[in-house]
Amino acid sequence: MSARDREVLESWLRAPSMPAGLVRRARIVLLAADGVPVTDIVERVGVSKPTVIAWKKRYVAEGLGGLADRPKPGRRPVIDEVAVVLATLEPPPERLGVTHWSSRLLAGEHRSGASGQDPRRRRALPQSAGQGRRAVRG
Numbered sequence: 730m731s732a733r734d735r736e737v738l739e740s741w742l743r744a745p746s747m748p749a750g751l752v753r754r755a756r757i758v759l760l761a762a763d764g765v766p767v768t769d770i771v772e773r774v775g776v777s778k779p780t781v782i783a784w785k786k787r788y789v790a791e792g793l794g795g796l797a798d799r800p801k802p803g804r805r806p807v808i809d810e811v812a813v814v815l816a817t818l819e820p821p822p823e824r825l826g827v828t829h830w831s832s833r834l835l836a837g838e839h840r841s842g843a844s845g846q847d848p849r850r851r852r853a854l855p856q857s858a859g860q861g862r863r864a865v866r867g
Contacts, residue, residue, distance in 0.1 A: 730762040734793055754796045757784045813839050 738755040741747050753774060760770045761781070770781045787795035813835055821830050821838075 758788045761785050
């Protein structure tokens, strides 16, 4: 590891506005450069062994640039930003049962798809008797 790379990585550790993932990667690479065994890095940083090995390989192959986030696979969500802004100028529909927009309500109403819900985010929760209800005793 070059002195310049070490200096940059150490500055990432001290920077309060640096994303946590980048700080974690910097710690992994710095510890590895200091000769710390992979199993010790796993314990100190709190990541898996394959994660340590992957970040070490990426740093060796690509340098500091390899530690940056890469674009995630899949289609990016399509959101009509103008429609969202215009929606905030009007009260929410009565069917929602609220008087003001929240960020979640806006997102739900302006996602692509006929239902207004992203099917990847929907989870089936077990329905047991009385789930979500409290008995009121007086």
